[in-house]
Amino acid sequence: MDLVQYQCPNCGGSLEFDPQSQQFGCEWCMSKFTEEEIKSVFADNENHPLDKADPQTKAADDEFASGNNLYECTNCGAEIVSDENTAATFCCYCHSPVMLAGRLSAEYRPSKVIPFKFTNEQAKKTFKDWAGKKWFTPGDFTSATQLEKITGLYVPFWLADCRVNATFDGEGHIIHTHRSGDYEVTDTKIFAVSRAAYMEYHGIPNDGASKIEDELMEAIEPFDYNELKDFSMSYLSGFYADKYDVDKAAVLPRIKKRLEEGAVSALRNTVTGYSAVTERSKNVNIIKTDWQYMLLPVWFMNYKYNGQIYQFVMNGQTGKMAGKLPLSKPKLFAFGVGIFAVVVLIMLLIGGLL
Numbered sequence: 001m002d003l004v005q006y007q008c009p010n011c012g013g014s015l016e017f018d019p020q021s022q023q024f025g026c027e028w029c030m031s032k033f034t035e036e037e038i039k040s041v042f043a044d045n046e047n048h049p050l051d052k053a054d055p056q057t058k059a060a061d062d063e064f065a066s067g068n069n070l071y072e073c074t075n076c077g078a079e080i081v082s083d084e085n086t087a088a089t090f091c092c093y094c095h096s097p098v099m100l101a102g103r104l105s106a107e108y109r110p111s112k113v114i115p116f117k118f119t120n121e122q123a124k125k126t127f128k129d130w131a132g133k134k135w136f137t138p139g140d141f142t143s144a145t146q147l148e149k150i151t152g153l154y155v156p157f158w159l160a161d162c163r164v165n166a167t168f169d170g171e172g173h174i175i176h177t178h179r180s181g182d183y184e185v186t187d188t189k190i191f192a193v194s195r196a197a198y199m200e201y202h203g204i205p206n207d208g209a210s211k212i213e214d215e216l217m218e219a220i221e222p223f224d225y226n227e228l229k230d231f232s233m234s235y236l237s238g239f240y241a242d243k244y245d246v247d248k249a250a251v252l253p254r255i256k257k258r259l260e261e262g263a264v265s266a267l268r269n270t271v272t273g274y275s276a277v278t279e280r281s282k283n284v285n286i287i288k289t290d291w292q293y294m295l296l297p298v299w300f301m302n303y304k305y306n307g308q309i310y311q312f313v314m315n316g317q318t319g320k321m322a323g324k325l326p327l328s329k330p331k332l333f334a335f336g337v338g339i340f341a342v343v344v345l346i347m348l349l350i351g352g353l354l
Contacts, residue, residue: 009033009041010289011249029252037287108156108243112228112294113235116152116316123150123299123314130321146303152316154236154295155217156208156244159225160255161201161290168195168267169281172274193277195267204258206251208244208293212300213311214254219322220315223296227317231295241295248291260284 008015013028015038024033033041118126124147131142174189203225207217229235263284271277297316302309312323 010286011252013249028249031252031286033287041288110156110231110294111292113154113231114223114225114227114294114296114317115229115235116239116297118297118299118314118316118319120150120152122319123152123316126314126319126321127299127301127312131325141303146301149303150299150301152239153298153300154239154241155212155298155300156242157205157217157294157296158208158244158248158251158255159292159294160204160206160248160252161292162204162255162259162286163288164199164201164259164263164284164286166197166199166263166267166284167282168264168271168279169193170268170271170277170279172271173276173278174273175275191274193271193274195270197263197267199263199266201259201262204255205296206254208246208248208251209242210246211242212313216311216313216322217298220298220313220318220320223315223317228294235295239297244293248293252289255289256284256286259286 007013008026008029008031010031011026011029013026015024015026015033018025018032021032022035024035024038025031127150128142128147170193172191172193174191176187176189178185178187205217205221205223207214260282264279264282267282268277268279299314299316301312303312304310310324312321314321
């Protein structure tokens with residue numbers, strides 16, 4: 001007997017009917033759906049059961065599982081994917097030695113990959129040029145020893161295609177100022193404004209690695225999805241690859257936040273002809289999410305200074321850099337002393353002229 005299940009279109013969790021709201025709710029990601037939305041979503045999937053893989057997909061999953069090893073760092077716990085020829089390596093997060101711990105399961109097989117476009121030498125040069133413009137970084141920050149720590153890493157990403165119903169309600173103000181005798185008169189007319197739209201967003205990214213700050217990954221966006229390739233083990237040769245340890249249900253809140261900001265901004269931008277617009281209410285409801293799991297190229301480097309770890313990333317496709325720079329206190333002190341000396345010298349010279 002076949003089982004029929006209603007799963008959340010956003011995160012895959014179980015849906016339950018809420019008698020109070022008369023809607024279907026997911027206890028994992030807190031999404032809510034009307035009866036009409038549920039019927040529409042599951043009508044689309046009716047002839048495509050998600051739990052039955054075709055033979056070609058199963059063969060690809062088996063190939064991926066047999067051709068990979070899982071290395072676990074005993075220092076920080078990071079899990080790194082590499083091909084079967086790698087017996088020992090180092091952790092790209094904390095640079096500690098890591099050893100073979102087990103095999104990867106097929107569920108971590110990505111569907112797509114964007115190959116690296118920047119070589120190791122190009123990455124080093126880009127980083128050195130970027131960091132070299134900063135005055136107060138430590139002296140060894142761009143040393144040859146430090147630059148050797150740059151690691152080419154395929155980072156796991158979840159990409160979401162979302163269907164959204166969004167509304168925006170506010171007030172539009174038309175302000176006119178004129179003079180009447182000795183007085184300046186301001187007339188303000190207030191109009192109710194309302195916008196509603198169905199929107200589709202494609203390829204909203206969020207990394208699936210807990211060891212890398214999400215803000216850093218967002219800072220090196222965008223990636224050009226026109227260069228996506230079907231996943232092949234050959235692309236991993238010479239690089240590291242991390243399997244995801246943050247699933248799609250966990251990244252959904254960040255996806256929602258980005259959607260809400262984008263949808264409300266798009267609706268608000270359609271309200272024109274007013275001196276000012278104030279928001280009264282807004283609502284963004286995701287009615288369906290389709291996910292893709294893929295690997296995207298990132299050059300990654302850690303720098304330890306005064307007991308703190310600083311992370312730096314570079315988009316391996318575009319070369320865009322991001323990271324929080326360490327500040328050298330001796331350099332800052334020397335700069336302050338130098339400025340003070342120059343000021344004193346100028347004052348002495350001025351005093352001598354007087």
